[in-house]
Amino acid sequence: MIDEEVPVLIVGGGGCGLTASLFLSDLGVRHLLVERRESTSVLPRAHYLNQRTMEIFRQHGVAEDVYALSAPLAHMSEVAWRTSLAGDGELDARDLHRMDSFGGGSTAAPYAADSPCPSTNLPQHRLEPLLRRHAEERAPGMVRFHHLMEEFTQDADGVTARITDRATGTTRTVRARYLLGADGGRGIGDTLGVTMDGDGGSWNVISVHFSADLSRWWSGDKVLITNFVSPDGGLVSRYGMVAMGPGWGLASQEWALHFHLPAGIELDLGEEATVARVRELLKLPELDVTVHQVSRYTPEAVIARTFRVGRVLLAGDAAHRQPPATGLGLNTAVQDAHNAAWKLAAVLGGTAGEELLDSYESERLPVARRSMEWAMFAFRNHGVLHAGLGLMPGAPPETTRANFRALFADTPMGDTLRARTAEVFATQRVEYQAHDIEIGFHYDRGALVPDGTPRPPLDPMGSVHHPVTRPGHRLPHAWLTRGAERLSTQDLVGRSGGFVLITGPDGDAWRLAAKETAEAYGVPLEVVAVGTADEPAGFRDEDGTWSAVRGTGDDGAVLVRPDQHIAWRATRAGAHPERELAAAVRRALGHPDPAPAAGATA
Known part of the structure; x- marks a missing residue:
C-alpha cells in the first residue's frame, strides 16, 4: 500500500539535498526530502562558496541571507604560510609566503568584472541551517529530518521507497516518479550497482573544530587560511587552519585545524589530548581552548561511472567526491542540484520529454570529473611547495632547520632561496585563485545546440576566465x-x-x-x-x-x-x-x- 505520492523524492539533507529542495519549490515541483540525521551538520567541514554558487543563490533568493552571516571579502582576501602561529624561537612565527585569494587584493578586478556576486566563506554547520530554513519555508512539512530511507525499488513508472520516522519507529511507503540521491554516497549508488572510479584515498586527516581567542597571533585581518610548515619536524609538521566565524578576521572565535597522520599512526583524540595538541601546534601553551568536534576523514578522488540509473539521479557526494582543495565539493554539488532541478521540472510539467534527463549526466559528469581531478592536483601541489622550501623526505631535523635558517638569512643565497620560494608558492594559485575553474565550466553536449565555434582558450593554471555566449557556457555577467x-x-x-x-x-x-x-x-x-x-x-x-x-x-x-x-x-x-x-x-x-x-x- 502506498502511503504518500510525490513527483520527486530527495534522499539526503546536506547542502546538495537542501538546495535541490528549494530549487524545486521555486520551480513549482512538489517533493519530499528525507534525511537520516536529526539535525543539519555539526561539522564546519565545507566552507568556501565560490562565485558561481553565490550566483545560483542570488537567483533563488538565498544570497543575501548567506552574505549576512558569511565572511566579507575583506576578511578572506589572503592566504598565508608560516612556520608557526606563535612562539619565541628563532624560526617561530615567521612568514613563508602570502597570496591574494578568492577575489581579493590583486585578484579583485577580474572577479568583480565577471560576476555580480563575490565569493564568500560560511562553514557547513552555519550554512545548512540557513538552507534548511529556506527549504522548509518553501515546502512546509515536506523536509523531514530524522527519517531514514530503508530501501527502494524502481520500475518503468517510478520509485517506491520505505521511509522510517526514527523518532516514532513508524514506517511509510512513498511512491515518487523520480528519486534524487543526495545521500553523500551512503548507499543509493551501491544499491544501484554504480561503480566509483578513482583514488580511494591514502591520507588520514584529523580535523579539530575549536574556539579560542587568537586575535593577538592570527596571521592578519585579511587572512582566511593559514598553512603551517614547521621546521621542527615531528609527527605533525604540516597543517592548516581556517577561520570559521561567527566574527571574521582577527575577530573570529572559531577555527578548524587540519593535519595529516602517516598511515598506521593512531593518536589519542580525547578532549584533553586534543587541547594539548592544539596548544603544541600553535605554540601557545597557555591558550584557553574549547574543543567542539574532532573528526577523521580520508580524502577521496572518485566519480561514479553514471549519474543516472533509470528514474534515479545521483548528485553531490553520491556522484563524486574530491579532496577539499579549491573548495569544489559543496560548490559542485549545488551546481548538480541546479542542473537537475529545472530538467525534472520541465519533464514533470510536460514541456520536455524524459530524454531531457539524459543530459544531466552528459553535462554534469564531465564537469564533476574536471573538478575532482583539479582538487586532487591542487591538494598534491602542497608537496611541491614543501620541496620548494628544500624539504626532503627522511631528512634529519637538523638539516631541515638548517634549510630554514638559510631561507631567512640576510645573505645573497637567502635572497635566492626566498625568490625561489615565491615562484614555487605562486603555483598554489591553482587552489586560491582558480577563477576559471569556479565559473568557467561549460557543457559540450546536452540540452543545447552547438554552433561550431571553438571554445575560448583555457588558462592551464585555471585563473584567467574568458566570458562567452557560446552554447553550453554560463551566461556572462554584464x-x-x-x-x-x-x-x-x-x-x-x-x-x-x-x-x-x-x-x-x-x-x-x-x-x-x-x-x-x-x-x-x-x-x-x-x-x-x-x-x-x-x-x-x-x-x-x-x-x-x-x-x-x-x-x-x-x-x-x-x-x-x-x-x-x-x-x-x-x-x-x-x-x-x-x-x-x-x-x-x-x-x-x-x-x-x-x-x-x-x-x-x-
Missing part, C-alpha cells in the same frame, strides 16, 4: 540599466523555470518568433532587448560589456536556459527566425527533431 533600475544580465533569468531570449536593439523579429515558440511548447519564454542607448522597451548595456561578449550582431539573439547556461545563439536574424528559435527550444528541451514530411526530399 551590468544593465533601464531608467533607475540596475541589474546583471544573470538577473534576467528568474527562479521559476522560464527561458530568456536576449536580443540586440534590432531584434524585433524575435518577439513574434518567441511568442509562437512559447505557445507551441508550453514553456515561458521572455524576450529582453539590450542596446547601447536608452530604449523604452529594453535595457541599456551600461559600460559596453555585454556588446563585447554577446557574440551576435544587433539583430542576433542568445537563448538562455533556466539554469543561466546558454542553450543556443543566432549571430543574426535569418529569413525564418520562428523556425530557428522553435528548433532551438525543441533541442534544449530534449525533444527529437520532427520526422520529414512524406514525400520531402533532402
Whole structure:
C-alpha cells in the first residue's frame, strides 16, 4: 500500500539535498526530502562558496541571507604560510609566503568584472541551517529530518521507497516518479550497482573544530587560511587552519585545524589530548581552548561511472567526491542540484520529454570529473611547495632547520632561496585563485545546440576566465540599466523555470518568433532587448560589456536556459527566425527533431 505520492523524492539533507529542495519549490515541483540525521551538520567541514554558487543563490533568493552571516571579502582576501602561529624561537612565527585569494587584493578586478556576486566563506554547520530554513519555508512539512530511507525499488513508472520516522519507529511507503540521491554516497549508488572510479584515498586527516581567542597571533585581518610548515619536524609538521566565524578576521572565535597522520599512526583524540595538541601546534601553551568536534576523514578522488540509473539521479557526494582543495565539493554539488532541478521540472510539467534527463549526466559528469581531478592536483601541489622550501623526505631535523635558517638569512643565497620560494608558492594559485575553474565550466553536449565555434582558450593554471555566449557556457555577467533600475544580465533569468531570449536593439523579429515558440511548447519564454542607448522597451548595456561578449550582431539573439547556461545563439536574424528559435527550444528541451514530411526530399 502506498502511503504518500510525490513527483520527486530527495534522499539526503546536506547542502546538495537542501538546495535541490528549494530549487524545486521555486520551480513549482512538489517533493519530499528525507534525511537520516536529526539535525543539519555539526561539522564546519565545507566552507568556501565560490562565485558561481553565490550566483545560483542570488537567483533563488538565498544570497543575501548567506552574505549576512558569511565572511566579507575583506576578511578572506589572503592566504598565508608560516612556520608557526606563535612562539619565541628563532624560526617561530615567521612568514613563508602570502597570496591574494578568492577575489581579493590583486585578484579583485577580474572577479568583480565577471560576476555580480563575490565569493564568500560560511562553514557547513552555519550554512545548512540557513538552507534548511529556506527549504522548509518553501515546502512546509515536506523536509523531514530524522527519517531514514530503508530501501527502494524502481520500475518503468517510478520509485517506491520505505521511509522510517526514527523518532516514532513508524514506517511509510512513498511512491515518487523520480528519486534524487543526495545521500553523500551512503548507499543509493551501491544499491544501484554504480561503480566509483578513482583514488580511494591514502591520507588520514584529523580535523579539530575549536574556539579560542587568537586575535593577538592570527596571521592578519585579511587572512582566511593559514598553512603551517614547521621546521621542527615531528609527527605533525604540516597543517592548516581556517577561520570559521561567527566574527571574521582577527575577530573570529572559531577555527578548524587540519593535519595529516602517516598511515598506521593512531593518536589519542580525547578532549584533553586534543587541547594539548592544539596548544603544541600553535605554540601557545597557555591558550584557553574549547574543543567542539574532532573528526577523521580520508580524502577521496572518485566519480561514479553514471549519474543516472533509470528514474534515479545521483548528485553531490553520491556522484563524486574530491579532496577539499579549491573548495569544489559543496560548490559542485549545488551546481548538480541546479542542473537537475529545472530538467525534472520541465519533464514533470510536460514541456520536455524524459530524454531531457539524459543530459544531466552528459553535462554534469564531465564537469564533476574536471573538478575532482583539479582538487586532487591542487591538494598534491602542497608537496611541491614543501620541496620548494628544500624539504626532503627522511631528512634529519637538523638539516631541515638548517634549510630554514638559510631561507631567512640576510645573505645573497637567502635572497635566492626566498625568490625561489615565491615562484614555487605562486603555483598554489591553482587552489586560491582558480577563477576559471569556479565559473568557467561549460557543457559540450546536452540540452543545447552547438554552433561550431571553438571554445575560448583555457588558462592551464585555471585563473584567467574568458566570458562567452557560446552554447553550453554560463551566461556572462554584464551590468544593465533601464531608467533607475540596475541589474546583471544573470538577473534576467528568474527562479521559476522560464527561458530568456536576449536580443540586440534590432531584434524585433524575435518577439513574434518567441511568442509562437512559447505557445507551441508550453514553456515561458521572455524576450529582453539590450542596446547601447536608452530604449523604452529594453535595457541599456551600461559600460559596453555585454556588446563585447554577446557574440551576435544587433539583430542576433542568445537563448538562455533556466539554469543561466546558454542553450543556443543566432549571430543574426535569418529569413525564418520562428523556425530557428522553435528548433532551438525543441533541442534544449530534449525533444527529437520532427520526422520529414512524406514525400520531402533532402
